[in-house]
Amino acid sequence: MTWLNIILQGVLIGGLYAMFAAGLSLIFGVMRLVNIAHGDLIVLAAYAALMVTQAVGIDPLTSLILVVPVMALIGYALQRGLLNRTLGDDLLPPLLVTFGLSIIIQNGLLELFTADSRKLQAGVIEVQTFQVAEGLWVGLLPLIQFIVAVAVIAGLQVLFYRTALGRAFRATSDDQSVAQLMGLDTRHVFAMAMALSLAIVAIAGVFLAVRANFDPAIGPARLIFGFEAVIIGGLGSMWGTLAGGVILGVSQAVGAQIDPGWQLLAGHIAFLVILAVRPQGFFPKVSH
Amino acid sequence: MALIALALIVLAAAPYWGDRQTLRLLAEVFTFVALASLWNLLAGYAGLVSVGQQAFVGLGGYLLFALAMLADVHPIAAIFIAGPLGALVAIPVAALIFRLRGAYFAIGTWVVAEVFRLLASQVSVLGGGSGISLPAAVVIAMAPSRQMREFEIYWLALGLTVLVLAAIVVLLRSRHGLALTALRDNETAAQSCGIDVTRIKFLVYVLTAFGTSMVGALIFLQKLRISPDTAFSVNDWTAFVIFITVIGGIGRIEGPIIGTIVFFIMRQSLADLGSLYLLMMGAVAIVVMLWAPKGLWGLIAERYGWQALPLQRRLIQNDTRTS
Amino acid sequence: MPEPLLSLRDIDAFYGDFQALFGVSLSVSTGEVVAVIGANGAGKSTLLKCIAGLMPVKRGDIRFAGMAVASAPAFEMVTRGVALVPEGRRLFPSLTVEENLKIGGQCGRPGPWTLARVYELFPVLAERRHLPSTSLSGGQQQMAAIGRALMSNPHLLLCDEISLGLAPIIVRDIYTRLPTLVAEGLSLVIVEQDIAQALKAATRVYCLQEGRIALQGAAGELTRERISAAYFGV
Numbered sequence: 122m123t124w125l126n127i128i129l130q131g132v133l134i135g136g137l138y139a140m141f142a143a144g145l146s147l148i149f150g151v152m153r154l155v156n157i158a159h160g161d162l163i164v165l166a167a168y169a170a171l172m173v174t175q176a177v178g179i180d181p182l183t184s185l186i187l188v189v190p191v192m193a194l195i196g197y198a199l200q201r202g203l204l205n206r207t208l209g210d211d212l213l214p215p216l217l218v219t220f221g222l223s224i225i226i227q228n229g230l231l232e233l234f235t236a237d238s239r240k241l242q243a244g245v246i247e248v249q250t251f252q253v254a255e256g257l258w259v260g261l262l263p264l265i266q267f268i269v270a271v272a273v274i275a276g277l278q279v280l281f282y283r284t285a286l287g288r289a290f291r292a293t294s295d296d297q298s299v300a301q302l303m304g305l306d307t308r309h310v311f312a313m314a315m316a317l318s319l320a321i322v323a324i325a326g327v328f329l330a331v332r333a334n335f336d337p338a339i340g341p342a343r344l345i346f347g348f349e350a351v352i353i354g355g356l357g358s359m360w361g362t363l364a365g366g367v368i369l370g371v372s373q374a375v376g377a378q379i380d381p382g383w384q385l386l387a388g389h390i391a392f393l394v395i396l397a398v399r400p401q402g403f404f405p406k407v408s409h
Numbered sequence: 410m411a412l413i414a415l416a417l418i419v420l421a422a423a424p425y426w427g428d429r430q431t432l433r434l435l436a437e438v439f440t441f442v443a444l445a446s447l448w449n450l451l452a453g454y455a456g457l458v459s460v461g462q463q464a465f466v467g468l469g470g471y472l473l474f475a476l477a478m479l480a481d482v483h484p485i486a487a488i489f490i491a492g493p494l495g496a497l498v499a500i501p502v503a504a505l506i507f508r509l510r511g512a513y514f515a516i517g518t519w520v521v522a523e524v525f526r527l528l529a530s531q532v533s534v535l536g537g538g539s540g541i542s543l544p545a546a547v548v549i550a551m552a553p554s555r556q557m558r559e560f561e562i563y564w565l566a567l568g569l570t571v572l573v574l575a576a577i578v579v580l581l582r583s584r585h586g587l588a589l590t591a592l593r594d595n596e597t598a599a600q601s602c603g604i605d606v607t608r609i610k611f612l613v614y615v616l617t618a619f620g621t622s623m624v625g626a627l628i629f630l631q632k633l634r635i636s637p638d639t640a641f642s643v644n645d646w647t648a649f650v651i652f653i654t655v656i657g658g659i660g661r662i663e664g665p666i667i668g669t670i671v672f673f674i675m676r677q678s679l680a681d682l683g684s685l686y687l688l689m690m691g692a693v694a695i696v697v698m699l700w701a702p703k704g705l706w707g708l709i710a711e712r713y714g715w716q717a718l719p720l721q722r723r724l725i726q727n728d729t730r731t732s
Numbered sequence: 733m734p735e736p737l738l739s740l741r742d743i744d745a746f747y748g749d750f751q752a753l754f755g756v757s758l759s760v761s762t763g764e765v766v767a768v769i770g771a772n773g774a775g776k777s778t779l780l781k782c783i784a785g786l787m788p789v790k791r792g793d794i795r796f797a798g799m800a801v802a803s804a805p806a807f808e809m810v811t812r813g814v815a816l817v818p819e820g821r822r823l824f825p826s827l828t829v830e831e832n833l834k835i836g837g838q839c840g841r842p843g844p845w846t847l848a849r850v851y852e853l854f855p856v857l858a859e860r861r862h863l864p865s866t867s868l869s870g871g872q873q874q875m876a877a878i879g880r881a882l883m884s885n886p887h888l889l890l891c892d893e894i895s896l897g898l899a900p901i902i903v904r905d906i907y908t909r910l911p912t913l914v915a916e917g918l919s920l921v922i923v924e925q926d927i928a929q930a931l932k933a934a935t936r937v938y939c940l941q942e943g944r945i946a947l948q949g950a951a952g953e954l955t956r957e958r959i960s961a962a963y964f965g966v
Contacts, residue, residue: 151447154512155511155512155513155515155516157460157512157515157516163965184495191498203695203699206699207698207699212456212511212512213452213458213659213698213702214698214699214702215512216458216511216512216515216699217458217651217655217694217695218694218695218698220460220648220651220694220697221652221691221694221695221698222691222695223691224644224648224688224690224691225688225689225691225692225695226693227687228684228685228687228688229684229688231684232684232685285835285838287836288831288835288838289501289835289838290828291826291827292824292826292827292835294826295824295825295826295827296822296824298786298806298818299818299822300824301785301786301805301806301807301810301837302784302786302806302807302810302815302816302818302881303807303810303835303836303838303880303884304807304810304811304838304839304884305807305835306805306807307807331765341519341643342523344516345516345519345520345523348513348516348520349520350539352509352513354821382530382531385523385527386527386528386531387525389520389523389524389527390524391901392520393505393520393524396505396506396508396509397505397508397515400508
């Protein structure tokens, strides 16, 4: 395998990582909340897709039609019912409550589905590849994933900067009290942000389920990939998050090529190096 | 104070009135009290919430195995060497992750723990990915009989925990402790009083790593076997510790002690429910965090004004009359 | 006699354990301009926050447009027709000038105030509509903040210290636009430290001193001595 091919594969999986990250950075932007259960919610979406595909008999990508709205609803309810109570000046409650949530989801899934590894079948698009250039092959599924990731991020940009909802998000993030003076119910605004975040999580979860084996315990690793993508790319910038995901994906791919056991380590080391050398990330819009 | 001394004497004499089960259980309780107290110091006082302390538990464990197996150090001495070595490692780690704030700092600590875990799997001389057992020769070096070894481990656990608690109390009673309490109450205000917030946090992080590494070394000396997954387990060394501290009461010394007792009572009575048990712990922690954020001890202390350890600083009104 | 547009009766308000307002009663009739003056810390901003729904009221009631609203939250008060121009302007820094105005109108209340009308009132804003709100000068930000509040088509506009930090000539410029607002059917409550400006603009005046109403009356009738006495608690 040529190095160019490896880098290309890294870029493509970077799109998936960017999707992990997008939901995370969206809610941090709007309400300064870091959802430790984010990765586990991605896995929850994967299992939801599993249930839908088994019950209705449709293929995974079509199951998105059901999984996305369901996850969005869960997000709205979760924020309105639980997480809104944790918001405030104190750092501990949101962190510890979402940590507790992470443990609950992991063990709940374990009880319901056991620790067995699962994978969803997407059919022929999983194995189809086509040649882009001399010695350069691209899998159809990874390409679709990457395109969807770019579309999601572009969509978020449009939402944030050209719609009334996006205006509400930005205003509430700037100044909660004055946002209320505009007639905005901040409880509702936060819940909408979480609903949107989990809608993205749903897409990411389904793609994860199709791409690789999953089990209840892999959530935290997805959280970490998303987090690393956000930090590498720079806080507050959606396109930066895409760049961060790509850099992470490429680092992992390069590491895996040197030694299969080094895949994850290479990614973490790239993250730590960037943290050391350029802590604000590559395209920062806000400070930490 | 007298009550505490009495309790300590009773506990120290445990090998003479308790059976093997009890000793093992008590030792486990002590190590969790120590770990939770250290986490509490970090999160409740310095405001540094770490979900990656398992990095130092595992590091301590691996240092013990490395020192004992590769450098022929006596295992008990190795425990006390693991402390400073762990602190040394904590210095560059802190330099890196202190660039992150709040919840991102927390995840950063998790990344560090993951890196340690992955690195440990690469060290084949210490078992690589599948782990390794402590060789018989090292085990015998502790003490010739198994009973004696168990007694030693027990006393070490008790002693180490008392040491950790005492160190924390000393720290909190010192002027650093005053700074920490100020920090806990209002970080910006503390800064404007001239307190070097970053330096204090750094100090606390390194000291906590010191203590956690020693406890980690002891834990794995007791287990006699180490592997990357058990050494750096989030569930065992972070989730339980966090739940203990939250339920007992963050930011109060007595919290982790109460929390550990409650945790172990729950564990004994709920026996083997597996993942359902963890699920319930998560739910309880959430409920406590939202409706009783000061934990059980917070509730009790506020109701009755109790305080097990003399830590409160009270304003004494100056008598303006001359004596 | 018709019920006043806004009436407060015996309002107590607290910041934690600290009491900021003691039994404050106040009323505003439709089409009136009421000024609330007082020294720093007298409770003027607190009073506006209570009316706007940003602060809970411990005792007493507030009636607006015939409804009891003491416990209504801020976002509900806006839909009922009360808009607050907050102290210090507090435009949204992540939004452009036009976006700040648009979000003011997000609640969708019908009425005469539209983007076009606000730009007519404050032409300087139209010139800078797509710039970030942080690029405006103090006076321009104040105009934008007022415009933003107008976009919700309120019946009652609360203005918290619009002269704060602005040069006198700018303050005068802004105050000349106020009669236009009244002509459109708006009622105003103005909190001011600039007593001269407040007395010129208002029909009635209340003076707050340490959380209590120390003086009230028609603007033309109050003498300087009486105001100083009430203001400083002499």
